[in-house]
Amino acid sequence: MKYLEEVKNLLTDVLHLGPAGATLTADSPLLGSLPELDSMAVVTLIGALEEQFGIMVDDDDISASTFATLGSLAAFVAARAG
Template identity: 50%
Template sequence: MTEPAHEASGVDAALRALLADVLGLGEARAAALTEDSGLFGELPEFDSMAVATVLTEMEDRLGIVIDDDEVDGEIFETYGNLLAFSLRKVAD
C-alpha cells in the first residue's frame, strides 16, 4: 500500500532531522541525502554506537515500535532503505 504523499514527506523530514541531530550531520548534509546515499560504513558518524540511538529516536519521533528481529544491516545500508523501513513501520 502506498503512503499518502504528506505522510511520506513527514516521515522523510522527521528521519532527516533525526539523522542530523543524532549523527551531528547538520541540516544541509541531512537534506542532501539521496535514496542511494550510504549510511552505515559510509558516514563516519554512523557507527555501531549510533545504530542503537537512531533506532531509539526513530521509535520516539515516529511513534513506532521496532522489534529486535526486524533489524538487520540492510536497513542501514542506504538512506532509501532506512526511509522505506520507516514508512512500513509507520503504516503498521
C-alpha cells in the same frame, strides 16, 4: 517517499551531521559510509525513530539492509508506521 525528509532530518540531528546532512538523498549510503553511524549511533537512532514515529523496532527487525541507504531506512519507517 513519505518519511524521507523526516528521517533525513532526524538522522542529521542524531548524528550531528550539520550541513552535510542536507546533501543526503534516498540513494545516499549510510552504514559503512557515514563514520558517525557506528553501533552506538544505530542504537540511539533506533530510539529516536521509535519516539518520533511511534513505532517499535524489535532486535530481529534490525539488519544491514535496513540501514543501507537513507531510502531503505525511510521505507522501513514507513512500513512500521503504516
